[in-house]
Amino acid sequence: MAVSLLAHEVSDLCLGKPALKPLPLSATVADALAALKTSDDYFISVWNCSDHSVAARNGFAEENDDLGCRCVGKLCMVDVICYLCREENLLSPSAALKAPVSAILPKISGLVKHVEPSSSLLEAIDLILQGAQNLVVPLPAKRSSIARRKQHQKPSSSSTICTSHSGGEFCWLTQEDVIRFLLGSIGLFSPLPALSIDTLSIISAEVLAIDYYTPASSAIGAISNSLTTQTSVAIVDSEGIFIGEISPNTLACCDETVAAAITTLSAGDLMAYIDCGGPPEDIVREVKARLKERNLEKMLEEFTILSSAVTDSSYSSSDEESGLSPRRSLPRSGRYSRSFSYSARMVRKAEAIVCHPKSSLVAVMIQAIAHRVNYLWVIEDDFSLVGIVTFSNMLKVFREHLEPFA
Structure with missing residues (x-):
């Protein structure tokens, strides 16, 4: 029965998901552009990291804890393009790219939400229906020695790499991930899957x-x-x-x-x-x-x-x-399939x-x-x-x- 799906947690959907490569809120639009051009994904995550020492003094943080770091949004090349199309930026794109990344970060709150790995599938669906597009989930703390060594390496550019939550990693889940997961158990919803989208009244005329x-x-x-x-x-x-x-x-x-x-x-x-x-x-x-x-x-x-x-x-x-x-023309052709x-x-x-x-x-x-x-x-x-x-x-x-x- 479909009720068996309710036993699943968000962590079940995170298997095989890659860790996010964070961009700090202090970065510039140019930093975001450079990160997008080397990213394997359409979107990059933007993070605001607080002082962990404050959280530790108040008993809210342990070693390598990520409590002070929050993903505050996401960006893609379309954000940069629409920003450069503004009248004031047309004459001097290079000057426009010196602006802080907050200038192109969507102002709509709730597009990105942090959730615990133990959150239920139903909770994830509810958050999406409330407007969340990406659910940020902590990845298990266990990492290989190679990964740990990389975490302690000095970053090549402090302006484009977020080091505050280097002790932990996150991934994010999208609407597609949830739909794909439901499709894997579609037989549990019979006869719903066979009904037409017209019959189900899920066609939106507002386009x-x-x-x-x-x-x-x-x-x-x-x-x-x-x-x-x-x-x-x-x-x-x-x-x-x-x-x-x-x-x-x-x-x-x-x-x-x-x-x-x-x-x-x-x-x-x-x-x-x-x-x-x-x-x-x-x-x-x-x-x-x-x-x-x-x-x-x-x-x-x-x-x-x-x-x-x-x-x-x-x-x-x-x-x-x-x-x-x-x-x-990036070498990762799979991204554009x-x-x-x-x-x-x-x-x-x-x-x-x-x-x-x-x-x-x-x-x-x-x-x-x-x-x-x-x-x-x-x-x-x-x-x-x-x-x-x-x-x-x-x-x-x-x-x-x-x-x-x-």
Whole structure:
């Protein structure tokens, strides 16, 4: 029965999860940009570490205790890109990157929550439904001698490495982790998984959408909101036909130079610019021409310098010459498996994962997990946009099913 799931603790979902690489709250936006470009994950965690000696004097801390360290948020490349697109930062991106990382940290509280390993699965689901996107969980204290030696090594840059909680490590759980765990026991919820998302009433008609010909710059607010809500921005035509999306997942695979494209292109052209195959040459030329028209050539020059300063030799010579390299070329190809896949695309070459209102709950779960997205666009046979279904919508259904056993 589904009640057996209630015996599981959060620690059961942490098996195999990597330790977080913390960025201190005292870091700059440039530090965050450099950390993102070398990260294996879309997001990096930002930490505020208190003086442990104070906690120790009050009896709240022992040796290697992490009580004074708290994860206060998370950042991804989209946060940096939206920040650089602000009017005051367009003329001098390098100056903007000297700002403290708090300038781009989402101001919405509760997106990241600390939980104990002994917290129940039900408690984790409740926190997610209350707005938490990442649950920070302490990892077991047992570590190899190699790991301990690394902890005591002097960091190469005190501005980008948080050393206050070097005695302990944390991982975080996402909505995807919880959905994946539930999928492993989906048979316990029968007949719920076979019901359509329409029947379950979990399709949200409130979506972020923009017309194909609208300037992409007008969508910056929507892009930022979609990152907060873990959704995306739909691109539609005048008749409401779904054409594609501007996805934070795709933008997170880009570098900071994409801000130039957002500043100058339409929503439809931006979709093509960040497409998996790379930007067409004609669109790159268009971006350069429009930057020149707006006297923003300095912006492009600074981006070229920035790319050289915060990255290694990952860009090709042609990218360096153009100054526009929308996609980062890191050696970790697995991270971009979803964004580079054409197999899941619908017609019109929209990089979007879609489903039908009659799709079953389990089918939608599998589809979302397979493509590493937190949502699916729901469309009719004529490609008209019905709405969106999210992991949060799905978790509400499972939470209601478990309520009698709580």
